[in-house]
Amino acid sequence: MFKIVENRMIVPNINLMTIEAPLIAGEVQAGQFVILRANDDGERIPLSIADWDRAKGTISVVILTIGGTTSDLAAIQVGKNIPTAVGPLGNPTEIEHFGTVLCIGGCYGIASIYPIARALKEKGNRVIAVMEARSSYLLYWEDKLEKVSDRLIRITRDGTKGYRGHVSKIPGIMQEAREPVDRIIINGCTFLMKRSADASRPYGIKTIVSLNPIMIDGTGMCGVCRVSVGSATKFACVDGPDFDGHEVDWKELLQRRKTYLKEETIVSETSRCEDHALKTRDEAL
Amino acid sequence: MMEPQKKKIDYNRREMPKQPAEIRRHNFSEVALGYPVETAVQEASRCLQCKKPLCVAKCPVEIDIPKFVKCVAENDFAAGIKILKEKNLLPAVCGRVCPQEEQCESTCVMVKKGGQIAIGRLERFLADWEAAQDKMNIPEIPSSTGKNVAVVGGGPAGLTVAGDLIKLGHQVTIFEALHKLGGVLTYGIPEFRLPKAIVNREVDYLKKLGVKVVADYVVGKTRKIDSLLDEYDAIFIGAGAGLPWFMNIPGENLNGVYSANEYLTRMNLMKGFLFPEYRTPIKEHSRVAVVGGGNVAMDCARTALRLGAETRIIYRRSRQELPARLEEVENAEEEGIIFQFLTLPIRYIGDENGWVKEIEYLKMELGEPDASGRRSPIPIKGSETILPIDAVVCAIGNSPNPLIPKTTQGLVIGKKGNIVADEQTGKTSMHKIWAGGDVVTGAATVILAMGAGRKAARSIHEYLVSL
Numbered sequence: 001m002f003k004i005v006e007n008r009m010i011v012p013n014i015n016l017m018t019i020e021a022p023l024i025a026g027e028v029q030a031g032q033f034v035i036l037r038a039n040d041d042g043e044r045i046p047l048s049i050a051d052w053d054r055a056k057g058t059i060s061v062v063i064l065t066i067g068g069t070t071s072d073l074a075a076i077q078v079g080k081n082i083p084t085a086v087g088p089l090g091n092p093t094e095i096e097h098f099g100t101v102l103c104i105g106g107c108y109g110i111a112s113i114y115p116i117a118r119a120l121k122e123k124g125n126r127v128i129a130v131m132e133a134r135s136s137y138l139l140y141w142e143d144k145l146e147k148v149s150d151r152l153i154r155i156t157r158d159g160t161k162g163y164r165g166h167v168s169k170i171p172g173i174m175q176e177a178r179e180p181v182d183r184i185i186i187n188g189c190t191f192l193m194k195r196s197a198d199a200s201r202p203y204g205i206k207t208i209v210s211l212n213p214i215m216i217d218g219t220g221m222c223g224v225c226r227v228s229v230g231s232a233t234k235f236a237c238v239d240g241p242d243f244d245g246h247e248v249d250w251k252e253l254l255q256r257r258k259t260y261l262k263e264e265t266i267v268s269e270t271s272r273c274e275d276h277a278l279k280t281r282d283e284a285l
Numbered sequence: 286m287m288e289p290q291k292k293k294i295d296y297n298r299r300e301m302p303k304q305p306a307e308i309r310r311h312n313f314s315e316v317a318l319g320y321p322v323e324t325a326v327q328e329a330s331r332c333l334q335c336k337k338p339l340c341v342a343k344c345p346v347e348i349d350i351p352k353f354v355k356c357v358a359e360n361d362f363a364a365g366i367k368i369l370k371e372k373n374l375l376p377a378v379c380g381r382v383c384p385q386e387e388q389c390e391s392t393c394v395m396v397k398k399g400g401q402i403a404i405g406r407l408e409r410f411l412a413d414w415e416a417a418q419d420k421m422n423i424p425e426i427p428s429s430t431g432k433n434v435a436v437v438g439g440g441p442a443g444l445t446v447a448g449d450l451i452k453l454g455h456q457v458t459i460f461e462a463l464h465k466l467g468g469v470l471t472y473g474i475p476e477f478r479l480p481k482a483i484v485n486r487e488v489d490y491l492k493k494l495g496v497k498v499v500a501d502y503v504v505g506k507t508r509k510i511d512s513l514l515d516e517y518d519a520i521f522i523g524a525g526a527g528l529p530w531f532m533n534i535p536g537e538n539l540n541g542v543y544s545a546n547e548y549l550t551r552m553n554l555m556k557g558f559l560f561p562e563y564r565t566p567i568k569e570h571s572r573v574a575v576v577g578g579g580n581v582a583m584d585c586a587r588t589a590l591r592l593g594a595e596t597r598i599i600y601r602r603s604r605q606e607l608p609a610r611l612e613e614v615e616n617a618e619e620e621g622i623i624f625q626f627l628t629l630p631i632r633y634i635g636d637e638n639g640w641v642k643e644i645e646y647l648k649m650e651l652g653e654p655d656a657s658g659r660r661s662p663i664p665i666k667g668s669e670t671i672l673p674i675d676a677v678v679c680a681i682g683n684s685p686n687p688l689i690p691k692t693t694q695g696l697v698i699g700k701k702g703n704i705v706a707d708e709q710t711g712k713t714s715m716h717k718i719w720a721g722g723d724v725v726t727g728a729a730t731v732i733l734a735m736g737a738g739r740k741a742a743r744s745i746h747e748y749l750v751s752l
Binding site: 023024027037038041042043044068069072083084085086087088089216217219220221222223224226227228233235238249251252255256258259260263264266267 | 463503543551556
């Protein structure tokens with residue numbers, strides 16, 4: 001059992017959850033993930049580890065409430081336990097002295113890019129952090145990212161803060177700044193990573209993406225997380241999650257992520273009110 | 286004085302009742318129902334009690350078979366289960382999933398006339414009898430030796446090592462990567478062949494013996510082997526199966542193409558058939574092709590059938606070469622699985638949304654025997670055929686789990702990514718580290734993993750008492 005010590009909505013539909021998991025907190029490095037279950041009949045879902053406190057023995061994840069399990073997780077009260085938190089899984093992001101590194105985070109990826117930016121900064125890189133959201137009210141952790149970057153760029157789809165548009169603006173922004181970029185690292189939804197990788201491709205800058213396919217065990221056993229990278233099939237849980245964004249077969253990944261779209265809808269349609277009502281009644285009894 | 290009359294040999298191997306095929310193909314309850322008491326006693330009474338029993342030599346965990354069978358014949362079930370458990374911690378499991386026809390039963394002196402003693406069924410009978418008594422016989426544990434052993438992986442190999450060593454007075458902790466113990470018994474073998482309540486009971490037994498269990502703990506990730514070495518006097522690695530094999534043909538990453546590991550894990554560990562009550566979804570498919578001919582392929586096919594799909598096994602050789610147990614093949618046939626022999630998939634064809642919709646295959650014919658001794662399949666030119674399907678389960682095997690080999694420096698790794706370990710002792714190239722089961726051999730059977738566990742436990746014990 002793993003105790004939840006913090007769970008709050010930091011912007012609409014996105015929760016920050018901090019979990020007591022001293023072993024994971026002791027081992028984790030930037031770019032790794034954890035698999036959680038919300039309850040005993042719950043599914044196992046992978047989430048990037050966004051921050052940790054080795055002394056306190058806690059790890060934090062940022063959860064976009066989008067389906068059944070993420071909703072269940074977001075609803076767990078502080079002080080309660082979840083049955084599974086296993087990790088740190090996957091390989092850490094490669095952290096070297098690259099020179100100037102562009103760290104792009106979108107949506108829940110704003111959180112997971114943070115420890116990567118921090119580690120790169122500690123290695124002496126010049127870090128340009130880029131955060132993207134649909135609107136200004138969905139931006140978070142600006143202060144944290146500011147601290148670990150030399151420059152923080154904000155992009156909102158509606159232009160309410162920073163640049164207006166999408167991260168595909170990045171090449172233009174870089175041109176404008178006239179500063180060479182040695183590496184780009186992108187965390188976020190598959191679509192954002194694809195768009196960003198497409199945008200950086202013409203410039204020939206090494207672009208690393210943190211892939212998020214469907215997973216079950218996360219330990220190299222079930223094979224559902226397979227992705228085509230270059231001409232090979234790779235398993236994101238043990239070979240990744242980081243891959244060269246210019247080599248990933250994005251079309252296939254986007255399709256594979258949609259495998260259970262219909263079932264996710266069933267969960268959303270059937271389990272909200274009724275389920276909640278039943279559970280509340282049980283507790284009252 | 287009259288000569289005592291020589292007892293006539295009874296070759297009539299008693300059948301075990303099963304759920305009728307028409308009914309069981311719609312449910313996930315256990316197929317085989319076990320012997321009633323009288324049948325078990327009758328079956329056991331047939332045993333000739335050979336002076337030099339050939340059956341025992343073929344048992345990977347060295348059970349004293351004639352002795353426990355005699356107990357059943359004499360209606361002394363409590364004594365029988367005790368004898369079984371001296372050598373086998375998981376009799377309810379082994380009685381169900383061991384390939385007895387290739388092991389103990391294959392050398393029974395009555396096998397030539399088809400009258401071999403149904404050792405597996407009797408083993409199962411005793412285990413189930415004990416469970417029905419609702420009280421577990423906990424053997425006395427000697428006082429602690431003060432030695433600590435870490436067992437990595439809670440599958441058949443690890444459970445055996447843990448059970449053997451705890452009974453010798455060592456302290457044992459099992460580290461399990463998943464949230465439930467049992468390994469393939471839990472995530473792989475379906476409920477209708479091995480009810481999970483049985484696995485849980487056997488795991489509980491170990492806990493009662495004093496084995497400590499830590500779930501959700503991935504050795505190699507949560508903690509490396511090196512750091513466990515500081516704390517434990519010996520480590521056994523039984524990390525089990527790893528990445529699934531595919532055939533490297535076009536279309537294998539289409540939606541609707543599963544590995545057997547994924548398909549079975551969704552169903553068994555995650556209870557996908559109870560979706561949405563359990564949150565892990567499983568798709569409703571109407572025409573499923575399972576590629577492969579082993580026990581895992583049978584499990585996948587019979588699962589898909591129970592979910593309502595027209596299901597076929599696609600296998601490149603003929604029925605005779607099927608590696609699955611005959612019993613499981615017959616069960617699958619009775620339930621209505623279509624067997625398409627001498628068939629080799631060459632391509633999966635997807636629709637515009639990336640879902641598999643067709644399988645293209647070649648017909649084969651059998652040529653000369655290959656390295657495995659089985660006649661090798663040869664493609665027939667121009668026999669390409671396209672068949673509409675909406676899901677494929679690829680059940681052609683898997684490699685050993687990669688996490689520990691990848692994260693442990695100094696461990697000698699074989700060509701197939703397996704941990705190299707001595708066949709007799711389970712010793713690896715590293716001091717204080719033993720290994721056994723699928724992580725050493727690649728995909729094999731439950732009982733072979735248990736046998737490897739038994740040998741390793743013996744070697745670990747010898748080492749611990751020499752300290």
